[in-house]
Amino acid sequence: MKILKIRFKNLNSLAGEWHIDFTHPAYVSDGIFAITGPTGSGKTTILDAICLALYGRTLRLDRVTKSGNEIMSRQTGECFAEVIFETQAGRFRCHWSQHRSRKKSDGDLQPPKHEIIDDTTDTVLETKINAVKIAVEEKTGMDYEQFTRSMLLAQGGFAAFLQAESGERASILEQITGTKIYGEISKRVHERQRDERGKLELLEVATAEITLLSKEEETKISEDLAENQKTEEETTAKYQDSNKSIQWLTGIDTLRSEIIDISKEADISSKELKAFEPEREKLNSALKAAELDGEFASLDSIRKQHSTDLESLKKD
Numbered sequence: 001m002k003i004l005k006i007r008f009k010n011l012n013s014l015a016g017e018w019h020i021d022f023t024h025p026a027y028v029s030d031g032i033f034a035i036t037g038p039t040g041s042g043k044t045t046i047l048d049a050i051c052l053a054l055y056g057r058t059l060r061l062d063r064v065t066k067s068g069n070e071i072m073s074r075q076t077g078e079c080f081a082e083v084i085f086e087t088q089a090g091r092f093r094c095h096w097s098q099h100r101s102r103k104k105s106d107g108d109l110q111p112p113k114h115e116i117i118d119d120t121t122d123t124v125l126e127t128k129i130n131a132v133k134i135a136v137e138e139k140t141g142m143d144y145e146q147f148t149r150s151m152l153l154a155q156g157g158f159a160a161f162l163q164a165e166s167g168e169r170a171s172i173l174e175q176i177t178g179t180k181i182y183g184e185i186s187k188r189v190h191e192r193q194r195d196e197r198g199k200l201e202l203l204e205v206a207t208a209e210i211t212l213l214s215k216e217e218e219t220k221i222s223e224d225l226a227e228n229q230k231t232e233e234e235t236t237a238k239y240q241d242s243n244k245s246i247q248w249l250t251g252i253d254t255l256r257s258e259i260i261d262i263s264k265e266a267d268i269s270s271k272e273l274k275a276f277e278p279e280r281e282k283l284n285s286a287l288k289a290a291e292l293d294g295e296f297a298s299l300d301s302i303r304k305q306h307s308t309d310l311e312s313l314k315k316d
Contacts, residue, residue, distance in 0.1 A: 001140050002086045008049035010079040011071055014042040018049075053083035053094045054136050055144045056114050056129060066111045069098055077103035084119055089139045093119040094132070 009017040027033055035043055048058040048071060057063060061071050072079040080097035096114045101107030114132045116125045116139070126132045137143050213221070 005084040008081040010073040010076040012045040014045050015073040049081040050083055052081035052096045056096050066109050075105045077105050091119045092139055093117040
């Protein structure tokens with residue numbers, strides 16, 4: 001997060017409107033600068049303005065409401081704080097303000113207003129106080145406590161940062177420097193190492209239960225293996241012989257079945273042939289008669305011709 005500009009009015013002892021542009025060459029060219037001055041000159045007010053603009057509260061005034069505002073300059077009727085800052089999410093402008101009725105110094109305090117704006121497009125992002133708080137935390141990556149401990153080390157804030165828990169300091173520094181991703185990488189590496197170590201321990205336990213064979217045991221196992229292989233080969237040969245025998249016996253049974261079927265068919269054929277015997281004799285006689293059909297026809301023709309000739313002679 002980089003603060004680019006600060007603008008505020010009527011805060012603490014700094015009455016009137018003030019403006020600080022950190023993009024000015026006087027600040028940019030030197031790179032490092034310090035805001036100094038005697039006690040009460042308004043140094044902390046600048047920090048208050050930053051906190052008010054971003055979070056609506058300050059290190060010295062935890063809450064600013066309609067009922068009380070101790071940060072507004074005395075004898076004034078209004079105050080505001082505005083900060084333009086830049087993060088990886090973009091460039092934004094936060095504005096906080098509060099005034100009295102009719103902006104008179106004796107008027108009643110009115111509810112404070114707070115908004116966050118996209119400074120590039122001038123689009124108002126949020127105007128509700130709680131919504132602005134959430135948006136600021138999202139854009140800056142820091143809540144109020146983290147911001148004050150890391151960005152604003154004033155009024156004992158540096159001591160508070162040093163006295164914070166190591167885990168909290170690490171979280172703050174990660175967000176400031178943008179090295180949170182390395183923390184995630186380290187975490188995942190640690191988890192991976194833990195998982196792999198667990199797997200290794202399981203493997204070591206498993207391998208510890210493995211007993212190495214002596215030379216004699218290895219030889220004995222090799223001999224047993226060779227004997228088992230020989231037995232397997234003999235068993236396989238016997239199986240093949242048995243299988244051939246089974247196939248031969250199965251073939252014999254098949255042939256026997258076929259012979260029985262043929263015998264049955266022969267018996268049936270014999271009975272049919274015997275039953276056909278009378279018809280066969282008739283058929284033989286018919287065949288013999290058929291053989292004489294030609295000669296009988298010739299004889300019959302001669303007879304008819306002879307009758308015709310006799311009739312002719314009688315007429316003569």
